[in-house]
Amino acid sequence: KEKGKSEKKKDDKKKDDKKAAAKGPAISLDPPSGTRDFFPTEMRFRNWLFGAFKETARRYGFQEYDAPVLEHEELYKRKAGEEITEQMYNFIDKDGAAVTLRPEMTPSLARMVLSLMRAETGEMSALLPLKWSSIPQCWRFETCQRGRKREHYQWNMDIVGITSIHAEVELLSAITTFFELVGITSKEVGIKVNSRKVLGAVLKNAGVPDERFTETCIVIDKQDKIGPEAVVKELTENIGLEKAVAERIVNATAAKTLDEFAALAGVGESPEVIELRQLFTLAEEEGFGDWLIFDASVVRGLAYYTGVVFEGFDRAGVLRAICGGGRYDRLLTLYGSPKEVPCAGFGFGDCVIYELLKEKQVLPELPHKVDFVVAAFNQDMMGKALQVARLLRKAGKSVDVYAEASKKVAKAFNYADRAGAERIAFVAPDEWSKGLVRIKDLRNFKPTDPDELKQKDVPINDLGN
Numbered sequence: 220k221e222k223g224k225s226e227k228k229k230d231d232k233k234k235d236d237k238k239a240a241a242k243g244p245a246i247s248l249d250p251p252s253g254t255r256d257f258f259p260t261e262m263r264f265r266n267w268l269f270g271a272f273k274e275t276a277r278r279y280g281f282q283e284y285d286a287p288v289l290e291h292e293e294l295y296k297r298k299a300g301e302e303i304t305e306q307m308y309n310f311i312d313k314d315g316a317a318v319t320l321r322p323e324m325t326p327s328l329a330r331m332v333l334s335l336m337r338a339e340t341g342e343m344s345a346l347l348p349l350k351w352s353s354i355p356q357c358w359r360f361e362t363c364q365r366g367r368k369r370e371h372y373q374w375n376m377d378i379v380g381i382t383s384i385h386a387e388v389e390l391l392s393a394i395t396t397f398f399e400l401v402g403i404t405s406k407e408v409g410i411k412v413n414s415r416k417v418l419g420a421v422l423k424n425a426g427v428p429d430e431r432f433t434e435t436c437i438v439i440d441k442q443d444k445i446g447p448e449a450v451v452k453e454l455t456e457n458i459g460l461e462k463a464v465a466e467r468i469v470n471a472t473a474a475k476t477l478d479e480f481a482a483l484a485g486v487g488e489s490p491e492v493i494e495l496r497q498l499f500t501l502a503e504e505e506g507f508g509d510w511l512i513f514d515a516s517v518v519r520g521l522a523y524y525t526g527v528v529f530e531g532f533d534r535a536g537v538l539r540a541i542c543g544g545g546r547y548d549r550l551l552t553l554y555g556s557p558k559e560v561p562c563a564g565f566g567f568g569d570c571v572i573y574e575l576l577k578e579k580q581v582l583p584e585l586p587h588k589v590d591f592v593v594a595a596f597n598q599d600m601m602g603k604a605l606q607v608a609r610l611l612r613k614a615g616k617s618v619d620v621y622a623e624a625s626k627k628v629a630k631a632f633n634y635a636d637r638a639g640a641e642r643i644a645f646v647a648p649d650e651w652s653k654g655l656v657r658i659k660d661l662r663n664f665k666p667t668d669p670d671e672l673k674q675k676d677v678p679i680n681d682l683g684n
């Protein structure tokens with residue numbers, strides 16, 4: 220009877236386990252909607268990409284900074300109808316504070332710079348110009364239906380305190396240097412450049428009040444998505460522009476050259492046009508003019524841009540904008556700066572660049588690698604094997620210690636292969652008694668090489684050299 224009961228219990232448990240397995244895991248194994256896990260393979264690509272971002276920033280003399288992913292919502296309250304502020308991942312926290320996961324980094328930079336300025340009692344000439352770089356994770360709350368991602372990493376480069384277009388030229392130059400670092404040329408990618416100031420002159424000429432400027436830009440930025448007719452409709456119905464004015468603006472954005480745009484817009488050789496011409500001339504002289512193209516339709520979708528704007532694009536026209544940026548001279552004033560502080564910067568997301576590298580077949584091969592696998596001949600030798608691993612690690616080598624102590628070297632070789640080891644160090648009693656460790660080279664030899672080329676017995680004290 221007893222036996223029957225315990226057998227029954229075992230059967231019941233087996234059945235429960237089977238049911239549970241059929242039902243699937245108790246918890247979801249996916250990350251929250253719109254977010255990504257970075258398993259080691261993806262993490263190796265991300266580290267490689269961020270490495271190129273950081274190397275570019277280093278070559279241009281930029282300093283790294285960071286800020287909390289969580290910010291006060293007020294930092295982004297610009298009420299200009301931008302998508303970025305309408306999709307904030309915001310909430311009321313347990314203190315009742317209105318906070319948000321940051322949708323972009325520039326406002327945090329502005330806040331930090333202003334805090335430095337306050338600390339410097341309003342003066343910050345000692346700090347300027349400052350050139351700061353960061354790769355923040357930025358967030359948006361997308362409806363699940365659109366199935367778009369809710370987070371991305373966005374390389375930011377900003378220059379604060381330079382009024383001339385020298386800042387924009389350096390930023391554009393840095394973008395081209397990054398692309399060349401990752402194997403992309405100006406044949407595959409271009410950077411569209413325009414100036415909101417030139418557009419501003421058009422609006423002024425057409426009698427559009429200044430306060431309509433920002434929202435007009437936001438509507439024009441949607442032209443690629445909604446088309447010129449819808450832009451005219453929005454400009455007239457939502458912003459109240461004359462139809463003729465709205466059509467002149469939309470026509471002007473179709474201009475193919477700066478001269479044509481200036482003529483269409485009736486702004487001639489205004490300071491804004493001259494400045495834009497200078498930008499192209501400097502780029503040409505530096506040697507990256509072939510990357511740039513004037514495009515009157517580029518205004519970018521951020522309210523705070525006040526001058527030059529630009530965006531990287533793939534010339535094949537397959538992908539959406541790769542990066543984008545511009546001048547924003549009024550943001551610090553908006554946050555309470557007693558005087559205008561000139562700023563320019565760009566953002567460069569981690570997603571489109573992946574698609575571009577894949578499309579152009581220049582994704583890097585990034586296998587997991589270690590310098591050594593260390594294998595013990597038997598359990599008695601495990602302590603010595605760990606001693607060898609420590610010596611190698613002290614010498615800066617990456618070492619993966621094989622946890623099984625087994626005389627079957629094939630198992631150790633198999634492990635070393637999966638670990639991507641360059642060499643394997645066998646710690647065995649005979650060699651050890653002579654103060655030696657047998658090192659076999661796993662990668663840099665031809666199968667036809669004689670054995671002595673593929674392995675050598677190294678004195679323990681020479682390990683790591």
Ligand SMILES: Nc1ccc(Br)nc1
Binds near residue numbers: 303370371
């Ligand atoms: N601003 C923003 C944030 C997150 C993603 Br994904 N895209 C744009």
